Amino acid sequence: MRLLFVGDVVGRSGRQILSERLPGLVSDYRLDFVVVNGENAAGGFGITEEICQDFLDAGADAVTLGNHAFDQREALVFIARQDRLIRPINFPQGTPGRGVGMFVARNGARVLVMNVMGRVYMNAMDDPFRAVERELEACPLGDQCDAIIVDMHAEATSEKQAMGHFCDGRASLVVGTHTHVPTSDHRVLPHGTAYMSDAGMTGDYDSVLGMEKDEPLHRFLTHVPSQRFTPAMGEATISGVAVEIDDQSGLATAVAPLRLGGHLEETVPRFWKD
Amino acid sequence: MRLLFVGDVVGRSGRQILSERLPGLVSDYRLDFVVVNGENAAGGFGITEEICQDFLDAGADAVTLGNHAFDQREALVFIARQDRLIRPINFPQGTPGRGVGMFVARNGARVLVMNVMGRVYMNAMDDPFRAVERELEACPLGDQCDAIIVDMHAEATSEKQAMGHFCDGRASLVVGTHTHVPTSDHRVLPHGTAYMSDAGMTGDYDSVLGMEKDEPLHRFLTHVPSQRFTPAMGEATISGVAVEIDDQSGLATAVAPLRLGGHLEETVPRFWKD
């Protein structure tokens, strides 16, 4: 089974490359399942119902979020009717929406998608490890489902790596999001879980985290805001991670980054070309 | 001019691959200058005089540090006599050692090496941007020196990217350290500075940040320490970034990651093979 996870889409530039490239990727490479992190899709802050629908129309099977989940307040409402939008599972009980969802892939596989937030240098959410544990126990890989994807939205590499090892052998993929920088530590962990500390951002890398660089630089230099943050509008890169998943075990057999367009070195998984 | 920067060396496993591989890299690829971040070299915490000398003997021209600079207290002393050991420049005035040094490369070029710490989610150092500004003004690239390397030891990708743009056109390389995960956002910024958010760690990646994974996991799960952190002793990866620097301008013409050994996908800069 062939999976693609796309990192945080930032603003119009990021949405544009996604809508341009994702349909072709899905058909050219016969992708069975696609997850897109959309927490920064609407002007850098949150997601709207229309944008979420655009992502699904472009080929996403599920859209995950993060600390910016509800920056657009309409998400608090439409998330109730949009099953394919997954917010961090460790928001407090009573938060609208859900943190986990089961979906059927194009190849018929049952795929569990989870979104969870780290707590180091971030907001005080519920325990991410116990939240993930509960779901992994309720839906064992290779038994109740055929693939499990954990989007670990976190700042600290220590917490992300710990989550990788914690899930190793029990999930198909643990992938970090939130730092907006792709890492090159993708690999299959000893017990079969694919891991990458961050999927990177889908947006304009000639920026600070996908936002026009002037204002962030101004704030670092003066500690006084001068204007709002706005997404950078230059050419975007689509950045993500691809996993080959064993149909029987649900574990990963290969993992590789995907980067197309924009300012970064391009790469397409070699195993997609076979 | 051909430069190599090697990310945080962690413990014995990291030191071993460095001593095994660096001499060959220097000679095989005719490297003109090598910088190694050594803040975690001694059991994961700090550096000793002996280890520092080993790095220099293996081919390093300068050794940089970070928040763990003085974890081994002897570093507070021997740094005074070891000119090639560079600690973050924005420690408070009066801190032993220096945050910047000028060295002559094997090709005769004058290379300025700077180490600076970010402040987001880190200790309250002096302003990293103004500290770097002072040095860039005092020693203009292509005029007073032939290459400038800035090791930005920081947690937040926003602060690292801001530092990259801040130095763009005025330094040869701005490279992040500290997260112990290599990033794949290496590129030459619009005005000619090579940039990569993190050089990654030189150590055993089957770990949490290079340390045995049991104790970090235990702490995430219980919030109570059980034992000390110890470096993971599995096969290490040497991880860093290579830059081709224009002899006239001191700006970068190419940048690429280096990863050899251990659990990560290996890569050697194509431009080294020409």
Place this chain on the structure above:
Amino acid sequence: MRLLFVGDVVGRSGRQILSERLPGLVSDYRLDFVVVNGENAAGGFGITEEICQDFLDAGADAVTLGNHAFDQREALVFIARQDRLIRPINFPQGTPGRGVGMFVARNGARVLVMNVMGRVYMNAMDDPFRAVERELEACPLGDQCDAIIVDMHAEATSEKQAMGHFCDGRASLVVGTHTHVPTSDHRVLPHGTAYMSDAGMTGDYDSVLGMEKDEPLHRFLTHVPSQRFTPAMGEATISGVAVEIDDQSGLATAVAPLRLGGHLEETVPRFWKD
């Protein structure tokens, strides 16, 4: 019913004034129930079984803790057999000990004692509000028990005040600990819960948080440790808060600070002298 809560006892100096003054306070003022926060009792870090017993012998009915709960590792063991030692309730499930206890006061009243940790600028514990909610619902004040004391061990005044309002009308007292500075915002909240942002420290105030001031100052100035922290050994102040609790409702009718000895202005609750 007459209650005394004593703030974080720090080191030998703090323990000494507690053992000297508490027995007299209990008898002179006919105190019905005494809680002592002991998280810094053993050299500033944690508590031992012997010290805990000393506190109980001196008149404490319960001993609460905080982020330093298990700095002395023996506490992980003896807390299992010491029912009167209460650690923060929002440590993860499986942590030794308990976060709440019911005790019988000298006047026969059933007193529920809870310890909970804030999360702002602190470790990532479980949700303190939901943890407290659960206990308040399981044991309604004036029904299942005659008094409820919540020790909110937290850094941020915002989170402490929020906890006060959250419990208002459902607890007898919400008192902050952890900052080691007594506040003068003691009052009965609109629905009858006594509140004080911090009970202060029981220790030597000619210090930094009860520790010898040289090393903390050194670290603020240099960002490099020079030696261990050691408790200041000067004359200590016993610092806490006294509450009069209505026998029927369990709500507070009066609240006032207690400070005796050492360098701070002394004060004894006027309502104790009637």
Place this chain on the structure above:
Amino acid sequence: MRLLFVGDVVGRSGRQILSERLPGLVSDYRLDFVVVNGENAAGGFGITEEICQDFLDAGADAVTLGNHAFDQREALVFIARQDRLIRPINFPQGTPGRGVGMFVARNGARVLVMNVMGRVYMNAMDDPFRAVERELEACPLGDQCDAIIVDMHAEATSEKQAMGHFCDGRASLVVGTHTHVPTSDHRVLPHGTAYMSDAGMTGDYDSVLGMEKDEPLHRFLTHVPSQRFTPAMGEATISGVAVEIDDQSGLATAVAPLRLGGHLEETVPRFWKD
């Protein structure tokens, strides 16, 4: 010499009690000099020129600020022409306004007023200790000036206490602001500097930090904002600290809190009544 320092004035409720009570306090108790922290005066966020003038008209001789200094952007402009408005001295070089000012008190004394921000759990400002050191050296107490007031705007009690000891014998008063809760650790330090960890807030204490309590509580419970923060409009308390300063040495001979109005226990310095 008789000094009053008034803690963070929050919103209309805080401004109202200040304008009602301050003129009477100045005349009734023959106050020689008054400082007011105004960082939250305008709707809880920053200060306007009009409000600043109102404070001066009501009897303030200087107005200090904090992390909210420039929340009202007009402050970036009018601070240039308003010498009596003092912002944290350790903002980066180039920040509009000044962090220290010398003023003549009603008794003819020369009073140096400084505002400085802590860095623990706060924004990354320049080193507060070195910033204060520079001013203390440039203007020795009892020589170049007759009184020195340091408003240490900080979160952590450790950093505030360290600043107190750091200035002990060299300033008349080190008083903390920012937590919006008055502390009762006022005292004269061993070398003659009056100290109090926090002056408290001048505003409605039936609130969270002076703001309507519903929204802060909502955010603690849900981690999703529901509306803006608005100042609580109930009866305010004026909260501050009074110091008697020796005319020769400039050191403190007595220190006591002031609290009038609202929900807290009222207190007026005994030494004012003599």
